[in-house]
Amino acid sequence: MSRLKQITEAVRDAGSLGVADLATLTGASEMTIRRDLEVLAAQGVLERYRGGARSLLLRGEEPPFALRSDENMDAKRRIAQAVVALLADGESVVLDSGTTCLEVARLLHDRRLTVMPLSLHAVNALSSSPTxxxxxxxxxxxxxELALTGPLTLASLQALRFDTAVIGCCGLSAEHGLTAFDLEDASVKRTAIASARRVIAAVDASKLTRTALAHVAPASALHAVVTDADGDDGLTAAGVTVVTA
Amino acid sequence: MSRLKQITEAVRDAGSLGVADLATLTGASEMTIRRDLEVLAAQGVLERYRGGARSLLLRGEEPPFALRSDENMDAKRRIAQAVVALLADGESVVLDSGTTCLEVARLLHDRRLTVMPLSLHAVNALSSSPTxxxxxxxxxxxxxELALTGPLTLASLQALRFDTAVIGCCGLSAEHGLTAFDLEDASVKRTAIASARRVIAAVDASKLTRTALAHVAPASALHAVVTDADGDDGLTAAGVTVVTA
DNA sequence: GTGTTTCAAACACCACTGATGTTCAATCCG
DNA sequence: CGGATTGAACATCAGTGGTGTTTGAAACAC
Structure with missing residues (x-):
């Protein structure tokens, strides 16, 4: 686990912590801790005060992208591999934001597809692809996060029809369907789903038990769910194909 | 001058050249030359054949972005500084693609503005700005180039009204107005100009004598031209304010 | 105001990365 | 077949980013 994440969690659990405590905890020098706190404060994770920092992370809120990106990497990569296996050459694909979908983007680099990514991270991963x-x-x-949102995004999606939408999410259950933390994001996901003939959800197992604030779509709107553990959770019963990577 | 550009020009001037010749010319080893040629072939600059490479660069065609980006850096930077000095806080700005406008983007990082860049390079330069x-x-x-083009770009521009458009170009003269190498690009620039109240052209002196294929707008459509040398070329007579950086 | 704590800039250090050169076996072309 | 060319593998080296230490300044407590 990276020191940044270690600090984030320690401060979140304690509410607030001193620089010296964090230095002892991580084994790094106080100067390094200060630099880390500066980074995390810039990300909005916590708030500096003289001598320490206090957490700004609320329950039910998503930790920032930079801290999630290297979490569960192998699971995400396996899920991404299973997702790209479902895509046929020549297809047009809309690719959601999020760390799992970013892994999918990395695997698409040499494929022959038409892709619209909904996050600039994925755009950057794909912008050098010649194929x-x-x-x-x-x-x-x-x-x-660099996820694109707002009326311009919705208009771009509504102007097109895709063969497949690859959607990541913050929560998925048979009962509550697909959910997201951010309202704007949810509306983008909904529009992406509406403009695609086939919908694949890429969800690591930790999301299958969670439910986030914003409702995106019922589970029945999904054609396939790709996940890394066999926690089915009644999705198969709801008529969804569950692929375990 | 970078070795890549040196190779590009040598091959362009000779039509084709051997690996050994290029190694002698640049002072690098043959292996390095081969690696360079591979890079340039991937950029579409030249074509490999056993023992050497042949140029694919036509006259009147623009050399690729990666080779232009570090050309005339100081001139571009001075022009960019003069351009940002013309922008007031709170303004909305559409920022054209190209290397000069990328320098402008770098200087906008800490300003308080609304910016729509027309190239992904500029988007990346600005995506971490908190202000x-x-x-x-x-x-x-x-x-x-990573310049955005096509109907989606035009639609995005037409949906908005900007205070200022900062436009780069490939050629500018009082007689032929603003010109660009790429037809699609020209149509994007034209739309950007149409959706802005004020138009600033950022043009280094080497462009003031050139004229490219695609017509974008007459010189009279520009409110100000920022350039690095005082080669006026009759622009002032055409009612354009010329700012020399 | 004074003393203590905390901070940030400056510098040194180290690991790591990316670019380059060298070697050598495989490959291509005449 | 034979010489030239190539690309893969390894060694080297400079540049970079992250870390620790020092030091003077700023902020806080009294």
């Missing part, structure tokens, strides 16, 4: 046709949606990128 | 509101236009990024 695929890249379509960038308009929109306002959310800081850190 | 400005970044709007990404939709579109298809052109390889290398």
């Amino acid at each position: 695929l046709t890249l379509l960038v949606p308009g929109g306002r990128p959310r800081p850190g | 400005l509101t970044l709007l990404v236009p939709g579109g298809r990024p052109r390889p290398g």
